[in-house]
Amino acid sequence: MSYLVTAPIYYANAKPHIGSLYTTILADILARAAILAGESPSSTRLLTGTDEHGLKIEQAAKKAGQAPAEFVASVSKSFEQSFLQFGLDRETLVFAHTTDPRHRQLVQTVVKSLDQAGLIYKKEYRGWYCVGCEEYKEEYQESAAAELNVEAPSCPLHQHPLSLVTEPIYFFRLSQFQDDLIRVIESQRFRIEPATRRHEVLSFLAQPLRDIPISRQRSKVAWGIDFPLDCDHTVYVWLDALLYYLTFSDETLDSTGAKPSFWPANVQLIGKDILRFHAIILPAVLLALDLPLPNCLLAHGFFTVEGQKMSKSLGNVLTPDSLLEALPGPLATEAVRYLLVTMTQVGEDADITLTRFQDRYQAELVNGLGNLTQRLITLAVKAQFEVENWQALSGSTTDEASDHTSDQTIDQTSDQTSRVAANFDLDQLKLDPNQPLTLTHQLEALWQQFEAINQRLSQSAPWLGLNPEATPAARHQAEQVIAEELNTLRRLVQVSLSAVMPVTAQTIETQIATLTPVALFPRLSTLKR
Structure with a gap:
C-alpha cells in the first residue's frame, strides 16, 4: 500500500503567495494524517514543485535580466525554502522541477504514445491567448475565428486584454473522451470535490468538447520541452505541467514510461482556477494512456482580503512572510x-x-x-x-x-x-x-x-x-x-x-x-x- 497526495506545481515567475502556501500545507497535513492512520513514511509522498517553462517565464526572466534557467532556479528555490519553513515533512516531500531531464523524457514519451494512438493532429489555429494563464481562451473562440477586426476581450482572472494568436500547432483529440469523462465523473470513479465543482465540470461537459492545443511554435515560445514530432515546436506548457504528476510520483521511472509506483494519487489538491485542466484534460490523457485516474480531486477556493481579490495595485497582497x-x-x-x-x-x-x-x-x-x-x-x-x-x-x-x-x-x-x-x-x-x-x-x-x-x-x-x-x-x-x-x-x-x-x-x-x-x-x- 502507498499514499500519494499532490499539490499543483507553482508557476516559477514570482514568489509564493498564501494561496500556494495554503494548498501545500493542506497536502502536508493529509500526508501526516496518512502516517498517523498507519501508512509508513517510506510509502507516503507529498508531491509539489515548480512549473518552469512557458512564455510567461521567458518574459519574467528577460525583465529580470537573467537567462530562463537561472531565473527559474532562483524562484523555485524560494518556493521550496518557504514550504520547508512552514514545516513540510522532508521525509515525504518530493519537490519537482519541470526542467528535470527525467520529466522532459516522460513528456516526449507521452506525446509519441498519443500520436501512435492517432490522437494528435496538426492544423492552423487562431485564438485568444492569455499569457498570464498560459491558456487559449476557448470561450472567445467564435470572435477569434472572425475575419473582422474585433476588440480584444479581457481575461476574467487577470483582467488584461487577451492576445490574438494565429499559428499552425498540434492538437490532442480531447473531444473523443467526452462520454468517458462524463461516465467516470458521474459514477464517482473519479471523485471531484466539493459537489459544486463536480457540477461545474459536468455542466461544461454537457457542451461539445473542443480538441486542445498541445504545442507552440518555437519562434513564439522557445523556452519549453522540444516537441518530439516537430523540431519547430515546443510542448504547450499546460500539457508539460500536468504530466509532472506521472514523472515525479515514481523516483525510479524508466525510459519506457513504466507505470509510476505511487500513482494514482489518493488526493489531488488544486485551486479552482485550474479545475478544467485537472478535471478534464489530465483525466483524458490518462484514459488515453490507459493509466488509472486519481481517486479524488479537490478544488479549493480563492483568498480575498475584505471581499477584494488580492492585487499589487490595491496594496492588499498577503504573503507567507x-x-x-x-x-x-x-x-x-x-x-x-x-x-x-x-x-x-x-x-x-x-x-x-x-x-x-x-x-x-x-x-x-x-x-x-x-x-x-x-x-x-x-x-x-x-x-x-x-x-x-x-x-x-x-x-x-x-x-x-x-x-x-x-x-x-x-x-x-x-x-x-x-x-x-x-x-x-x-x-x-x-x-x-x-x-x-x-x-x-x-x-x-x-x-x-x-x-x-x-x-x-x-x-x-x-x-x-x-x-x-x-x-x-x-x-x-x-x-x-x-x-x-x-x-x-x-x-x-x-x-x-x-x-x-x-x-x-x-x-x-x-x-x-x-x-x-x-x-x-x-x-x-x-x-x-
Missing part, C-alpha cells in the same frame, strides 16, 4: 499552519485580514490550547506529580493510551467528582487522509474538546483539593481529575493535532512527559514592531 510577521514566538509558523487551513471550510473561498488572523490566534491558541496546556501542567506540578507514575492516577498508562486510541472511547466520568462527562470517540477526531472535505469539521471538533477540558476544570475546581486544609479524599479526587484531563489532552494531541501542528504537538508531549509548564504562544502584546 506577512502572516509570520503578524504573530510572535517560535511557534509562529505552526500557528500559521493551523489558522490558514481553518480560515474557511475546505473547498470554499476565504476572506482573510491580518486583524482577523490575529484575533483567532489570541482566542484559539493563546487563550485556548496554550492556556489549557500551561494550566494543566501547572496543576500537575502543584499536585507534586511524579514524572514516572502520574499516569496511574488516570487509570491508563502512556503505552495503553498510544496503543488503543483507535478503538477506545474516552469516558472519564467519575461519581466522586463534579466534572461533566467527557464522552467522545477518538476515531471521530482522527483526520481522514482520503476525505479532505472533513478536515475543517474535525479540527473544529478537536478544539471543542480542548474547550470542554477547560470547562470541566472550571466546574470541578481541582485546585481546591490541593489546598493544605483539604481532606485526603478531596486531594485524591483532585489528583485524579488533573491526571485524567492531562492524559485526555495528551491523547488528543497524539491523535489529531500532530498532523496539523507537529512541532506544537511534540512540544506539548515533552512538557507533559517532563511536567514542565512553558507558555506555547506568546500574547500579541509581545510582538516586536
